[in-house]
Amino acid sequence: MSPARLEAFSDGVLAIIITIMVLELKVPHGSDLTALYPLCRVFLAYVLSFIYVGIYWNNHHHLLHTVKRVSAGIMWANLHLLFWLSLFPVVTAWAGENPDAPWPTALYGAVLLAAALAWLILQRAIIASGGVLRRALGADWKGKLSPVLYLSGIGLSFAVHPWLGNLLFATVAALWIIPDRRIEAHLGIEG
Amino acid sequence: MSPARLEAFSDGVLAIIITIMVLELKVPHGSDLTALYPLCRVFLAYVLSFIYVGIYWNNHHHLLHTVKRVSAGIMWANLHLLFWLSLFPVVTAWAGENPDAPWPTALYGAVLLAAALAWLILQRAIIASGGVLRRALGADWKGKLSPVLYLSGIGLSFAVHPWLGNLLFATVAALWIIPDRRIEAHLGIEG
Amino acid sequence: MSPARLEAFSDGVLAIIITIMVLELKVPHGSDLTALYPLCRVFLAYVLSFIYVGIYWNNHHHLLHTVKRVSAGIMWANLHLLFWLSLFPVVTAWAGENPDAPWPTALYGAVLLAAALAWLILQRAIIASGGVLRRALGADWKGKLSPVLYLSGIGLSFAVHPWLGNLLFATVAALWIIPDRRIEAHLGIEG
Amino acid sequence: MSPARLEAFSDGVLAIIITIMVLELKVPHGSDLTALYPLCRVFLAYVLSFIYVGIYWNNHHHLLHTVKRVSAGIMWANLHLLFWLSLFPVVTAWAGENPDAPWPTALYGAVLLAAALAWLILQRAIIASGGVLRRALGADWKGKLSPVLYLSGIGLSFAVHPWLGNLLFATVAALWIIPDRRIEAHLGIEG
Numbered sequence: 001m002s003p004a005r006l007e008a009f010s011d012g013v014l015a016i017i018i019t020i021m022v023l024e025l026k027v028p029h030g031s032d033l034t035a036l037y038p039l040c041r042v043f044l045a046y047v048l049s050f051i052y053v054g055i056y057w058n059n060h061h062h063l064l065h066t067v068k069r070v071s072a073g074i075m076w077a078n079l080h081l082l083f084w085l086s087l088f089p090v091v092t093a094w095a096g097e098n099p100d101a102p103w104p105t106a107l108y109g110a111v112l113l114a115a116a117l118a119w120l121i122l123q124r125a126i127i128a129s130g131g132v133l134r135r136a137l138g139a140d141w142k143g144k145l146s147p148v149l150y151l152s153g154i155g156l157s158f159a160v161h162p163w164l165g166n167l168l169f170a171t172v173a174a175l176w177i178i179p180d181r182r183i184e185a186h187l188g189i190e191g
Numbered sequence: 192m193s194p195a196r197l198e199a200f201s202d203g204v205l206a207i208i209i210t211i212m213v214l215e216l217k218v219p220h221g222s223d224l225t226a227l228y229p230l231c232r233v234f235l236a237y238v239l240s241f242i243y244v245g246i247y248w249n250n251h252h253h254l255l256h257t258v259k260r261v262s263a264g265i266m267w268a269n270l271h272l273l274f275w276l277s278l279f280p281v282v283t284a285w286a287g288e289n290p291d292a293p294w295p296t297a298l299y300g301a302v303l304l305a306a307a308l309a310w311l312i313l314q315r316a317i318i319a320s321g322g323v324l325r326r327a328l329g330a331d332w333k334g335k336l337s338p339v340l341y342l343s344g345i346g347l348s349f350a351v352h353p354w355l356g357n358l359l360f361a362t363v364a365a366l367w368i369i370p371d372r373r374i375e376a377h378l379g380i381e382g
Numbered sequence: 383m384s385p386a387r388l389e390a391f392s393d394g395v396l397a398i399i400i401t402i403m404v405l406e407l408k409v410p411h412g413s414d415l416t417a418l419y420p421l422c423r424v425f426l427a428y429v430l431s432f433i434y435v436g437i438y439w440n441n442h443h444h445l446l447h448t449v450k451r452v453s454a455g456i457m458w459a460n461l462h463l464l465f466w467l468s469l470f471p472v473v474t475a476w477a478g479e480n481p482d483a484p485w486p487t488a489l490y491g492a493v494l495l496a497a498a499l500a501w502l503i504l505q506r507a508i509i510a511s512g513g514v515l516r517r518a519l520g521a522d523w524k525g526k527l528s529p530v531l532y533l534s535g536i537g538l539s540f541a542v543h544p545w546l547g548n549l550l551f552a553t554v555a556a557l558w559i560i561p562d563r564r565i566e567a568h569l570g571i572e573g
Numbered sequence: 574m575s576p577a578r579l580e581a582f583s584d585g586v587l588a589i590i591i592t593i594m595v596l597e598l599k600v601p602h603g604s605d606l607t608a609l610y611p612l613c614r615v616f617l618a619y620v621l622s623f624i625y626v627g628i629y630w631n632n633h634h635h636l637l638h639t640v641k642r643v644s645a646g647i648m649w650a651n652l653h654l655l656f657w658l659s660l661f662p663v664v665t666a667w668a669g670e671n672p673d674a675p676w677p678t679a680l681y682g683a684v685l686l687a688a689a690l691a692w693l694i695l696q697r698a699i700i701a702s703g704g705v706l707r708r709a710l711g712a713d714w715k716g717k718l719s720p721v722l723y724l725s726g727i728g729l730s731f732a733v734h735p736w737l738g739n740l741l742f743a744t745v746a747a748l749w750i751i752p753d754r755r756i757e758a759h760l761g762i763e764g
Contacts, residue, residue, distance in 0.1 A: 001634055005584070008199070009630065012588035015203035020596065022277045023211065027284040031292030050277070054270045057200065061192055076750070079627045086595045086623070093600040101604030177267070202387070206394035213468045214402065218475040222483030241468070245461045248391065252383055368458070390581070397585035404659045405593065409666040413674030432659070436652045439582065443574055559649070 001070040006078060010060060013082050017089065018053040021046055024093035038097075045096030045108075048170055049088050052112070055176045056085060056119075066133040067126055077125040081118040087111045095166075105162035106154045109169060113150040119143065146172050192261040197269060201251060204273050208280065209244040212237055215284035229288075236287030236299075239361055240279050243303070246367045247276060247310075257324040258317055268316040272309040278302045286357075296353035297345045300360060304341040310334065337363050383452040388460060392442060395464050399471065400435040403428055406475035420479075427478030427490075430552055431470050434494070437558045438467060438501075448515040449508055459507040463500040469493045477548075487544035488536045491551060495532040501525065528554050574643040579651060583633060586655050590662065591626040594619055597666035611670075618669030618681075621743055622661050625685070628749045629658060629692075639706040640699055650698040654691040660684045668739075678735035679727045682742060686723040692716065719745050 028035035095108040120143055127134045149172050157165030219226035286299040311334055318325045340363050348356030407424055410417035477490040502525055509516045531554050539547030601608035668681040693716055700707045722745050730738030
């Protein structure tokens with residue numbers, strides 16, 4: 001199997017995930033502004049998940065770019081990643097509908113964590129098959145820091161308030177969007 | 192990232208958006224003609240949104256055609272556009288189910304407006320990366336006029352009746368479909 | 383726009399239509415065999431629509447194969463066809479849930495008819511842009527006969543029973559599947 | 574039609590099937606951990622079906638790789654396979670929601686069986702069109718054993734308990750994942 005086909009299939013799945021998430025934004029009952037209030041938090045959760053899928057889509061491309069030949073290990077590691085990403089719509093909706101309860105936000109964080117670990121597994125499968133990925137990754141401080149932040153977010157959702165957990169999850173997303181090359185280089189030296 | 196892949200992903204998302212909108216056309220309860228009446232207005236809203244996604248899909252192709260290399264700015268500006276387009280199904284359904292209330296139509300117009308602004312941002316990101324887009328655009332009177340018409344439609348939905356707002360939104364769609372080269376040239380000179 | 387991209391987008395929409403139709407097969411309430419009975423007729427309707435989308439997908443490929451350059455007319459004629467095909471899921475579900483009422487079956491037939499007319503319009507747009515399609519089509523007896531049979535099926539649904547209408551719709555599908563070259567040649571001479 | 578296009582369309586349908594299955598994981602009612610309990614078994618069913626679609630996607634690629642020219646027989650055999658795979662979401666949800674009743678698990682097994690038979694039919698259609706598939710298949714013990722195991726699973730769901738049926742269905746999936754070359758070679762000689 002060529003990397004191009006793995007990428008096309010993954011792109012298809014990601015395009016569907018990012019789009020069906022919106023199906024969880026249920027059409028409001030009622031026709032005035034107050035009917036939109038319950039949707040506000042689901043909307044915010046949708047925005048965050050949309051950004052996350054966008055980040056994964058973008059980085060997934062760079063990751064597969066280093067692959068020469070798709071082994072069975074890479075294929076299943078990739079499907080494993082897509083599996084956790086496919087859970088985004090349902091956990092996004094549950095967290096968005098229950099912003100004050102710790103469990104929904106914690107489960108959202110747990111799926112983010114599982115996707116992050118699946119990402120690391122996919123990286124290892126690609127490194128094991130050779131190629132230039134190991135050197136390109138460097139210390140990979142983002143990949144290592146993210147699971148810690150997800151775990152902290154889950155803990156804070158129970159200990160303090162789900163909003164703090166969500167704040168941490170949004171922070172991780174911001175870390176991955178901002179092309180912070182200096183910090184990356186700096187931590188790359190220290191790591 | 193190559194423009195081809197950005198386009199393939201965007202095409203995938205647009206194909207899904209244009210298709211899942213139909214899921215908001217709920218199967219009628221009852222089996223005679225009267226069961227279809229409540230669907231009529233949702234159907235009209237669906238037609239308008241279908242045309243809008245078709246227009247965006249077609250123009251998106253022309254826009255990306257001028258891109259040589261996809262920068263991070265272009266990628267996120269593109270995702271930003273897809274985000275607003277992904278809201279079409281839910282706002283279409285809300286507006287279609289409540290054709291006489293101002294808020295649903297206004298929200299529909301607001302999402303149209305946001306998509307139009309996201310389109311202008313994407314244009315700027317592409318122009319900033321170089322290439323021939325700036326000259327090809329000319330005065331871009333359609334791109335500049337559309338937000339004004341959307342805002343007017345939102346205002347008229349509250350001040351007069353949502354139907355007038357919808358009429359204006361349909362007018363904007365017609366402006367983009369009709370290949371009115373003479374008007375385009377004329378206004379291009381005046382603009 | 384190249385025909386390849388038009389085809390890729392259309393394939394995407396058709397793949398989504400053929401798959402989301404299954405979402406209208408609602409998960410049965412109850413856990414024994416009797417819970418499946420109400421699904422039987424929806425299932426049959428699903429099978430017929432699945433075959434129809436398969437036929438359109440297959441023929442769409444042959445049609446676009448003759449296109450050299452996609453004009454605005456071809457693009458909108460193609461979107462117009464996709465629009466009617468996108469209504470298959472909802473009319474399939476309505477007809478499947480109400481197999482004994484004339485209106486749902488008639489509406490199903492009306493959407494089949496509209497898709498068939500959209501198909502003829504797309505053919506004309508392609509012929510108008512030049513190329514070899516006109517000669518390849520020959521008398522196109524299938525394309526001309528199908529609308530007549532759809533109309534007859536709609537009429538029979540009211541006059542006799544929806545089952546007869548569905549029988550006719552299934553007959554048209556069979557006409558398009560069976561690679562009946564002799565009949566095609568024969569009628570081609572007579573036509 | 575080229576095998577590349579058949580594969581792209583099939584990939585699209587498989588990507589959609591694998592993703593819309595998650596729509597059957599309904600957002601829990603309630604906001605604490607107990608609200609997740611009813612989802613557990615649907616989740617397990619989802620995992621199994623996700624793996625099955627992954628297996629079919631992977632093997633489908635290898636199968637089509639041996640095709641030079643897509644005949645009408647291959648195209649319809651392929652659509653026939655996609656038809657049964659498209660039923661995965663609904664039977665997965667029914668089986669997952671009723672893990673202790675024999676009929677839902679039996680129907681799940683019946684759809685797995687139908688997909689396996691559709692797979693064998695597709696293989697035959699490809700072999701009939703020439704190419705190297707027959708030699709590459711060898712004794713195809715997995716393809717022949719799977720239907721027997723599905724039938725046994727259906728029988729055990731009624732005779733003993735659905736869990737035993739599900740265990741057998743999971744075993745078949747494991748057989749296809751594990752790259753068990755020695756067993757394959759061994760049974761290939763005996764077969």
